[in-house]
Amino acid sequence: MEDLSRLCIHTVTTKPWPIEEAAAAYVRAGAGGISVWREALAGRNIRQTGQMLRECGLTVVSHVRGGFFPALSAGERQAAIDDNKEMIDETAELGAPLLVLVCGAHPGLALEESRRQIQAGIAAVLPHAEACGIRLGIEPLHPMYADSRSAVNTLAQASDLAEAFDSDYLGVVYDVYHLWWDPHLERETARCAAAGNLLAFHVCDWKTPTEDFLLDRGLMGEGCIPLRDIRGWVEAGGFDGFIEVEIFSRQYWAMDQNAFLELIAAAWRSHV
């Protein structure tokens, strides 16, 4: 796409920058949106920071990230619920419409039990989200994170979970890095969109080889993800929101971040 107005960047993508510097740079680059990681707000007034972002001309697309519901003890599970309610409050203060949920998993629990605890956790926090007018977005994570980050690993599982609740305030966050390999991705994308659950769309790429389980994501076009096909399926379902660049990368964080931002804009124009 030539037009960068639908480009949203996650603060973690340019992690070395404080959020004030990131926001100014994103605007200079032509991006229209920002998704804010909790870490980027440390030591700041959240409401004022949200205001500052809007005054820069950015749409605050989402707050990242709640979730991590499964735990071995009831006390830890309650602490996670309390923390998620706090994140919902922070999302409202920030003025973002959406809180992304990385649902969690625990290596000491069966996946089915982690999923039950995730559903119970969502049930415990969803009324607070509804009261605050904040949407919760279940982000399915790649199966390589099934041990400790998420027991929700396919788009079908995320849709099942979203559909188990009758709420306009619960849906799915769709990240190509986690989902590109899914054998039923086209069909499940259509299902997710038709149910009104496709709340957000994250992009990056899968490099060959990938050197690190977490911190070696690629720029769009640098890997094997058929991004144009997937974007087509997502938009065929009616999605016309921001397309969010979320890249965790030791390699890119080590670069000059202005130069990295130029690479993001170029990758956007050539590959999104």
Place this chain on the structure above:
Amino acid sequence: MEDLSRLCIHTVTTKPWPIEEAAAAYVRAGAGGISVWREALAGRNIRQTGQMLRECGLTVVSHVRGGFFPALSAGERQAAIDDNKEMIDETAELGAPLLVLVCGAHPGLALEESRRQIQAGIAAVLPHAEACGIRLGIEPLHPMYADSRSAVNTLAQASDLAEAFDSDYLGVVYDVYHLWWDPHLERETARCAAAGNLLAFHVCDWKTPTEDFLLDRGLMGEGCIPLRDIRGWVEAGGFDGFIEVEIFSRQYWAMDQNAFLELIAAAWRSHV
């Protein structure tokens, strides 16, 4: 299990040992079987090596590994087919009944195209396998290998592929490392077994954290895979063959291999 007679070890598990030393050590440990990686046969007469293994008292369970069918050019695809035919010949010389297929993937090809090329590759080599009396086993690989090692990433996909051919000489190799996260594992295990396609069963564990995409597998019991549950599903389907320990691990390869073999036997008794 107390009884080690169904224990089969892959030569790559104790990679520092030459196959002769490995075989003697496996027998001393009480193991009943060995699966032989091609690399372990380098510079040896294959027929005599198979004979040596049987004279030690070991059953030669499988030869590892053929496959890697997808490629960008027809010439490379033909080379893969030729290589697989050679591996089938080697499997027969070794006296193993089964050749494991890691089917392949190419980051420059769509997954669907890689899958078409895999099916075409199997079609091209299966008659030779049948003529030699060798079974081919499709091993689904974890989705984290979908870029370059296998476009077959779920048990359902492997069963679909096996069922697309009407042959007693094609089935599935089932590895808990690749499949444990699968949302439909119990159901698909029953389907695979009922179709007579469950040809082999590989075990190890998934560590938290896992430090390397390839070389950080854990000993049974060291991670989060519900091995007893999965073994129950596999055996409920009628599988009573060898249970194969296949561990790639820089950590364990760096150990004294006799001490590692003791750990394998202990993990077998406590966790398989």
